[in-house]
Amino acid sequence: MSGEAFKPKILVFSTNLISDVGIDYTGLLHMHYPATTAIIRLPCSSMIRPEWIILALKSGFDGVFVAADGTDCPYLRDCTDRTARRVDKALRMAEEEGIEPQRIKMAAICSVCAEPFVNHMRNFYQTLVKLGPVKRRG
Numbered sequence: 001m002s003g004e005a006f007k008p009k010i011l012v013f014s015t016n017l018i019s020d021v022g023i024d025y026t027g028l029l030h031m032h033y034p035a036t037t038a039i040i041r042l043p044c045s046s047m048i049r050p051e052w053i054i055l056a057l058k059s060g061f062d063g064v065f066v067a068a069d070g071t072d073c074p075y076l077r078d079c080t081d082r083t084a085r086r087v088d089k090a091l092r093m094a095e096e097e098g099i100e101p102q103r104i105k106m107a108a109i110c111s112v113c114a115e116p117f118v119n120h121m122r123n124f125y126q127t128l129v130k131l132g133p134v135k136r137r138g
Helices: 019-028 052-058 079-098 114-129
Strands: 010-013 039-040 061-070 103-108
Touching: 010 019, 010 052, 010 103, 019 103, 019 114, 039 079, 039 103, 052 061, 052 079, 061 114, 079 103, 103 114
Parallel strands: 010 039, 010 061, 061 103
Antiparallel strands: none
């Protein structure tokens, strides 16, 4: 890397009604998380597909964070379990692709979880700095 410090790019899958509100709240509180973070909104975290996570890691993102609805999901009572199963599958797929599973993280982020979100992003960013860029197969 030509003299520049590695700045990991993080993709966050967030949900319209729950986690996105908490993430937006960070701005109202003037809290900061890594500027190399991009956010994609979904109606429900259980809609995430393991293939999307792997595609993101193969397409230039160094980490993927799934901001799950947790027990607050307005659509499904088993949202947390469904989301966890999909993230678990992505972890297995990452290993099969030779991608470190530490590049994938999931946590419940509620509508008032600004501080926990910022802490997750900062810690995840530091983990990714230690891992370095994704080593893509040939």
